[in-house]
Amino acid sequence: MATDTTRSNPVEDIKTNSNFLRGTLQQGLTDTASAGLSETDTQLTKFHGIYQQDDRDVRDQRRKQMLEPDHSFMIRVRMPGGACTAEQWLAMDAIANRWANHSLRLTSRQAFQFHGVLKNDLKTSIQRINSSLLDTLAACGDVNRNVMCTVLPELSAIHRQVFDDASKLSTHLLPQTTAYHEIWLDKKKVVGSTDVEPIYGETYLPRKFKTAFAIPPHNDVDVFAHDLGYIAVVDDGELLGYNISVGGGMGATHGDPKTYPLLAQLLGFCTPDQVNEVAEAIVRIQHEFGDRGNRKHARFKYTVEDHGLDWLRDQLESRLGYPLESVRPVTFSHTGDDYGWKRGEDGLWNLLLFIQNGRILDTGHAPMLTGLREIAKLHNGEFRLTANQNVVIAGVTEQEKDLIVATTREYGLDAHEQLSKARLGAMACVAFPTCSLAMAEAERYLPELLDKIEDSLKQHGLQDQDINIRMSGCPNGCSRPYLAEIGLVGKAPGRYQLYLGAARDGSRLNRLVLENVDEQGILRALDQALIQFKYDRKDTESFGDYAHRIGSDLVKGGM
Numbered sequence: 217m218a219t220d221t222t223r224s225n226p227v228e229d230i231k232t233n234s235n236f237l238r239g240t241l242q243q244g245l246t247d248t249a250s251a252g253l254s255e256t257d258t259q260l261t262k263f264h265g266i267y268q269q270d271d272r273d274v275r276d277q278r279r280k281q282m283l284e285p286d287h288s289f290m291i292r293v294r295m296p297g298g299a300c301t302a303e304q305w306l307a308m309d310a311i312a313n314r315w316a317n318h319s320l321r322l323t324s325r326q327a328f329q330f331h332g333v334l335k336n337d338l339k340t341s342i343q344r345i346n347s348s349l350l351d352t353l354a355a356c357g358d359v360n361r362n363v364m365c366t367v368l369p370e371l372s373a374i375h376r377q378v379f380d381d382a383s384k385l386s387t388h389l390l391p392q393t394t395a396y397h398e399i400w401l402d403k404k405k406v407v408g409s410t411d412v413e414p415i416y417g418e419t420y421l422p423r424k425f426k427t428a429f430a431i432p433p434h435n436d437v438d439v440f441a442h443d444l445g446y447i448a449v450v451d452d453g454e455l456l457g458y459n460i461s462v463g464g465g466m467g468a469t470h471g472d473p474k475t476y477p478l479l480a481q482l483l484g485f486c487t488p489d490q491v492n493e494v495a496e497a498i499v500r501i502q503h504e505f506g507d508r509g510n511r512k513h514a515r516f517k518y519t520v521e522d523h524g525l526d527w528l529r530d531q532l533e534s535r536l537g538y539p540l541e542s543v544r545p546v547t548f549s550h551t552g553d554d555y556g557w558k559r560g561e562d563g564l565w566n567l568l569l570f571i572q573n574g575r576i577l578d579t580g581h582a583p584m585l586t587g588l589r590e591i592a593k594l595h596n597g598e599f600r601l602t603a604n605q606n607v608v609i610a611g612v613t614e615q616e617k618d619l620i621v622a623t624t625r626e627y628g629l630d631a632h633e634q635l636s637k638a639r640l641g642a643m644a645c646v647a648f649p650t651c652s653l654a655m656a657e658a659e660r661y662l663p664e665l666l667d668k669i670e671d672s673l674k675q676h677g678l679q680d681q682d683i684n685i686r687m688s689g690c691p692n693g694c695s696r697p698y699l700a701e702i703g704l705v706g707k708a709p710g711r712y713q714l715y716l717g718a719a720r721d722g723s724r725l726n727r728l729v730l731e732n733v734d735e736q737g738i739l740r741a742l743d744q745a746l747i748q749f750k751y752d753r754k755d756t757e758s759f760g761d762y763a764h765r766i767g768s769d770l771v772k773g774g775m
């Protein structure tokens with residue numbers, strides 16, 4: 217598809233005319249006639265980490281009653297590498313209870329999300345986030361988003377360096393406009409000062425841009441799903457630098473063959489001190505050459521695909537003024553999280569806990585929100601949110617350990633000790649009722665579907681198999697379903713596209729094998745695939761590799 221670098225889509229105009237992301241937000245926030253904001257301002261709030269949403273469960277009913285949608289807002293906190301202190305955890309918990317829907321949502325990009333915040337409470341919530349020394353700037357919008365970093369705790373020294381590089385890059389690529397501080401934090405603009413966006417300019421990027429840092433052999437961040445990836449190259453305990461990967465992305469649109477998920481490709485190698493300049497040059501290339509005419513073709517993955525890897529390397533090297541070194545050999549072994557206790561080289565302990573679909577709330581049998589609050593009160597280290605919607609209680613001392621174990625038991629936070637591998641490895645996006653783009657359920661439905669898949673696994677003696685299952689409520693792929701051994705992508709209420717066969721190390725996408733299937737169809741197809749897998753697989757072949765080898769024949773007879 218031809219790339220249009222002229223500015224012709226409406227969001228480009230909104231950005232250009234926004235006075236560096238101000239729009240009419242100040243006025244909109246005080247307008248009591250509506251619980252929402254103007255259409256234009258809802259595009260701009262994204263750059264401030266805020267999405268306007270409405271309760272999809274009551275949308276039709278309200279429309280019939282001639283009422284405006286039941287508006288509220290989602291706030292996403294930017295936290296590089298998903299790290300926060302215990303004190304910050306307590307601050308987030310307080311916001312969730314006071315101004316949001318009494319839940320904290322851990323995202324697939326290591327961030328907190330609050331849902332159900334009313335317009336009137338937005339400013340106070342953002343101020344509280346900032347007074348805890350976290351913020352929401354650039355958590356969404358056409359900019360570099362929250363920079364991800366593996367939570368890998370065992371190699372504490374390397375982790376610290378890589379995490380440091382990720383944090384510095386996050387700061388380096390932040391927007392410079394003072395709009396955020398004026399609107400949310402009541403900071404006065406210095407008289408006579410003008411905004412400068414040295415990297416982004418007034419049009420920012422053509423589309424969102426995502427960066428991740430991984431330390432092999434763990435690929436817990438799904439590095440190849442990112443626009444830009446840094447893959448640590450470590451030799452004899454020393455961080456030599458990073459292999460650079462470019463052009464990954466998950467999003468697609470049903471029925472539009474010009475949109476598709478793509479895995480990132482390896483471009484070259486850079487040293488740790490070159491990380492920021494490499495990223496800045498790549499962002500500038502995307503700024504210049506990304507498609508501003510068509511938002512469905514505006515992600516960096518299409519820029520790379522349209523122009524080619526050699527073109528990109530030439531562009532990059534001419535901006536850097538030096539050639540990139542060649543990619544170094546490294547291998548990944550797996551995606552997903554490793555649960556339980558791990559001791560770091562620094563002698564401190566780290567406990568990775570399972571949070572189903574990232575949703576932390578108090579339920580009768582598991583008052584997890586309260587439990588994690590209690591842990592935050594007694595814990596002196598930090599928390600790290602994982603890229604798989606889970607949490608690590610990090611930097612636990614030997615003395616603290618027993619009390620933390622007892623607290624996890626008391627509040628039902630020890631589920632990783634009992635649940636099936638399939639459930640522990642599963643992930644669903646938010647979808648209904650808050651996501652405006654959801655076509656089918658995901659977070660609210662996957663646990664129930666997993667009960668049935670677990671039955672099938674048990675029936676075939678496969679209950680100990682580690683098969684990775686991800687569900688998204690639409691083809692945008694927020695749970696990275698195209699990188700799952702079993703991927704389910706919402707098509708319509710109760711209906712999904714079934715994908716099979718991704719590699720367990722995150723290096724191969726799965727393939728569409730069945731379209732528009734309901735629960736019965738999914739279970740029948742999986743049951744049939746699992747039986748064949750049981751009898752036909754080679755040695756220790758994973759389900760993903762087996763499904764990839766057999767292809768769509770695996771599910772044909774079951775339909």
Ligand code: SRM
Nearest residue numbers: 323324325327465466467644645646650651652692693694
């Ligand atoms: Fe996402 C849009 C939720 C990770 C691809 N995503 C949305 C919105 C904001 C819907 C909207 O635009 O109105 C969803 C809000 C739902 C809600 O109610 O909270 C949403 N995305 C999420 C989260 C919360 C899913 C989750 O359950 O954890 C993740 C938040 C991450 C964060 O902290 O920043 C989330 N989204 C992802 C990922 C995974 C990743 O980045 O590793 C992807 C696929 C990777 C990629 O970007 O290619 C992803 N989200 C999208 C897309 C498709 C983009 C595209 O290239 O086509 C959209 C729609 C869009 O941008 O137009 C989208």
Ligand code: SF4
Nearest residue numbers: 645651654689690694
């Ligand atoms: Fe919403 Fe679709 Fe993302 Fe799920 S995949 S959160 S339904 S945009």
